[in-house]
């Protein structure tokens with residue numbers, strides 16, 4: 001299981017220096033998807049937002065709550081198009097989609113960039129005017145950066161996670177250590 005988690009994380013290059021870690025660095029690191037200034041980003045020209053679901057918008061596997069439903073209403077009002085991009089299975093993502101009324105891609109195979117590109121096609125946006133918001137470095141952030149999208153990393157909502165994810169979090173902390181060190185200089 002440990003080996004699988006490491007393979008899943010695609011994080012095999014620690015010894016090759018800090019520059020190797022930069023493909024995992026988000027453009028912005030915040031506490032929550034709910035504190036992003038979406039109005040300001042719209043004014044700056046952004047038009048599409050791709051969201052991870054589990055632990056980004058709600059705890060893992062949880063249904064949409066009042067604030068997530070309100071967030072998507074607010075985004076529509078501003079004028080955004082949005083997509084849910086999840087590696088989870090269809091029933092989970094579809095249920096969430098029905099609540100927040102945003103289109104979705106399930107089993108997205110992050111960190112491979114293909115589904116990010118498909119999401120932009122559906123929103124009719126480009127990497128220049130799209131934002132990605134997610135909670136995991138080795139799937140969400142890495143994939144979004146490979147697709148050329150501005151990336152917001154947020155802290156996971158729920159601290160209790162499956163063992164594979166817990167192991168990835170340990171590796172994430174190492175990368176975040178170097179990222180935050182670089183940000184301070």
Ligand SMILES: [Mg+2]
Nearest residue numbers: 052054055135
């Ligand atoms: Mg997630």
